[in-house]
Every structure is written in C-alpha cells, then in structure tokens.
Amino acid sequence: MKAIILAGGKGSRMYPATVAISKHLFLIYDKPMIYYSFSIALMAGINEVLIIAGNEHIEAFRNLFGDGSNLGIHIEYRIQDEPRGIAEAFIIGEKFIGNDSVCLILGDNFFYGDSFVYHLKALSQLKEGAGIFAYQEKNPEEFGVVEFDETGRVLSIKEKSKDSNSNYVVPGVYFYDNHVIEVAKSIKPSKRGELEITTVNNVYLEKGKLKVEVLPPDVKWLDTGSYETLLEASNFVKSVQTETGNMISCLEEISYKNRFIGKSEVAMAAEKYKGTQYSEYLLSI
Structure with missing residues (x-):
C-alpha cells in the first residue's frame, strides 16, 4: 500500500x-x-x-x-x-x-x-x-455524515448534511x-x-x-x-x-520503531536539530 x-x-x-x-x-x-x-x-x-x-x-x-x-x-x-x-x-x-x-x-x-x-x-x-473511519462529532453538518441502521449497517454518506440524525462523520x-x-x-x-x-x-x-x-x-x-x-x-x-514525556508524531521515532531506519539515522537527525527539545528527545529514544 x-x-x-x-x-x-x-x-x-x-x-x-x-x-x-x-x-x-x-x-x-x-x-x-x-x-x-x-x-x-x-x-x-x-x-x-x-x-x-x-x-x-x-x-x-x-x-x-x-x-x-x-x-x-x-x-x-x-x-x-x-x-x-x-x-x-x-x-x-x-x-x-x-x-x-x-x-x-x-x-x-x-x-x-x-x-x-x-x-x-x-x-x-x-x-x-x-x-473509512467514523467518528462522533458535535457539529457533523460540517463534514461527510455517516448514517447507520439499528444493526450498524451503513445506510448512506452525505456531504455536509444538515438534515441527518447521525453525529458520525468521516475523518x-x-x-x-x-x-x-x-x-x-x-x-x-x-x-x-x-x-x-x-x-x-x-x-x-x-x-x-x-x-x-x-x-x-x-x-x-x-x-x-x-x-x-x-x-x-x-x-x-x-x-x-x-x-x-512522550512526543506525539515524532517521525524519526516511528520510522525507528518500524525498522525503516537504525540508531545512526536517529543520531544524525538529533545532530541536525541540535540544541532543541526535538534533538534531546531523539537522543532519549
């Protein structure tokens, strides 16, 4: 994919x-x-x-x-x-x-x-x-709205619908x-x-x-x-x-955990951002 x-x-x-x-x-x-x-x-x-x-x-x-x-x-x-x-x-x-x-x-x-x-x-x-995902949202009319029947089957998806009884939207x-x-x-x-x-x-x-x-x-x-x-x-x-103490969406950390990169690449990124909290976090992982 x-x-x-x-x-x-x-x-x-x-x-x-x-x-x-x-x-x-x-x-x-x-x-x-x-x-x-x-x-x-x-x-x-x-x-x-x-x-x-x-x-x-x-x-x-x-x-x-x-x-x-x-x-x-x-x-x-x-x-x-x-x-x-x-x-x-x-x-x-x-x-x-x-x-x-x-x-x-x-x-x-x-x-x-x-x-x-x-x-x-x-x-x-x-x-x-x-x-796709469905997510409960307070203001569903601003997004694509998913309507389900009582069994959970999807009935429809409507774009920016103001007349829907559903509060599930498509992120x-x-x-x-x-x-x-x-x-x-x-x-x-x-x-x-x-x-x-x-x-x-x-x-x-x-x-x-x-x-x-x-x-x-x-x-x-x-x-x-x-x-x-x-x-x-x-x-x-x-x-x-x-x-x-964990950083959200640290790309190097995710790549490291996926084994796309190794320790040396993480260290290189830490050096690139030296003097920042981002660099300190990379060194900590």
Whole structure:
C-alpha cells in the first residue's frame, strides 16, 4: 500500500495567515501540522508517500522532507494547481499509485489515541474495496455524515448534511483498492465544482465494498483547518507531551520503531536539530 498526503487548497478559512504560507506548515505546538498527518502513513507501516500541494508551496514541503531517505522511506511530490476536490488526488497520483492500493490522508487532520494504531493497521490491510473511519462529532453538518441502521449497517454518506440524525462523520483518512483511480475519473464534479471524496465512498458503498471502522471514544480527531482547532490541537499536544514525556508524531521515532531506519539515522537527525527539545528527545529514544 502507498500513501498520498493532500496538502493543497488555499486555506481560505485561515486568511490572512495563509495568503503567503501553507496552513499545513503552521505549528501544532512544536511541529508543523503536516507532521501529524505524515505520521499516520508511517504508523500504518507505509514507506512510499506522495505529497500533493499547490505550486506556490511544493518547494517548502520538498525542503522539509526531501526524498524521505532520512526516514528510510521514499517520497514524491506532485502539484495540484487548483483545488478541484479531494478525489482529484487519485488522478494526480495515478502514476505514483501504479497497481497498488492507496491510503489518502488529508494534511490538516490530527489523530491521537491508544487504540488508533490498531484501527489504522486493520484498514491498512485492505486488498479489495474501500475502508473509512467514523467518528462522533458535535457539529457533523460540517463534514461527510455517516448514517447507520439499528444493526450498524451503513445506510448512506452525505456531504455536509444538515438534515441527518447521525453525529458520525468521516475523518480525513481513507483506504482504497486500485480501482479508486477509475472511480475518481468517472465521477462528476459537485455543485461546488469539486470531485467529492463522499461521492467516491458512495460508489463503493453502492457496490457493497465499503468497510466503516467506528473509532472508539479514546481516539481524538481534529480537523485543524481553523484557528480554533489549531489552538485546541496545540494545547492538547503540549498537555500530553508534558504529562507523559512522550512526543506525539515524532517521525524519526516511528520510522525507528518500524525498522525503516537504525540508531545512526536517529543520531544524525538529533545532530541536525541540535540544541532543541526535538534533538534531546531523539537522543532519549
């Protein structure tokens, strides 16, 4: 399985801060926002990653991550010149995906929880069909809403629905088999002029090939594409790291635990960031 991290869009909800800077480079406490979504790919055991971003920001991501060799992985980059919808990522990334299955991760999504990795790896084993998460949210009308029947069977997925009785939403991590490329090419733009990921999910649902993994209460998810949620995530990370002494989304640590890199690469990263808390943490692991 390969992973695509979608870090495009104009970030207009966060103007004027995002006029010159990609929101995905904003800090969530002590690390760039994109570190937290990137860590999802690593925690799933994926070592081939494509980052899609706007033309004006792509070099910043390339400077941040390089070719991925420092993490023992392979990273490629593609440009999304205009925000034409999440599902366009599969069309842009067609050559990168090749014949593999793919995990799509939105670059402004934050996850944390003891059981999250278990649920993540469960969907990452997908060979056929599609897999998504469902998460209980206070304001479901801002996201794709999942409706279940009394037996837990998925009835529908509606984009930004205001008339749904469900408070389960679809957070920004999705798993698909290789057919998703053709599905993305076949769907039509919505009224917003975008290729909606909800439409892709409904194609799989109608074929009976969509698995929905309900995340338990111990998992925390935030869409950090607003000032309020960005601050909430920062405060949360600071609190957890202070209380536990463990760093959230330390990419080198995850790669080391996955055996993508060894002690020498961790030491090199510690030297690169010498004089920082990040460096001290790398030395401690």
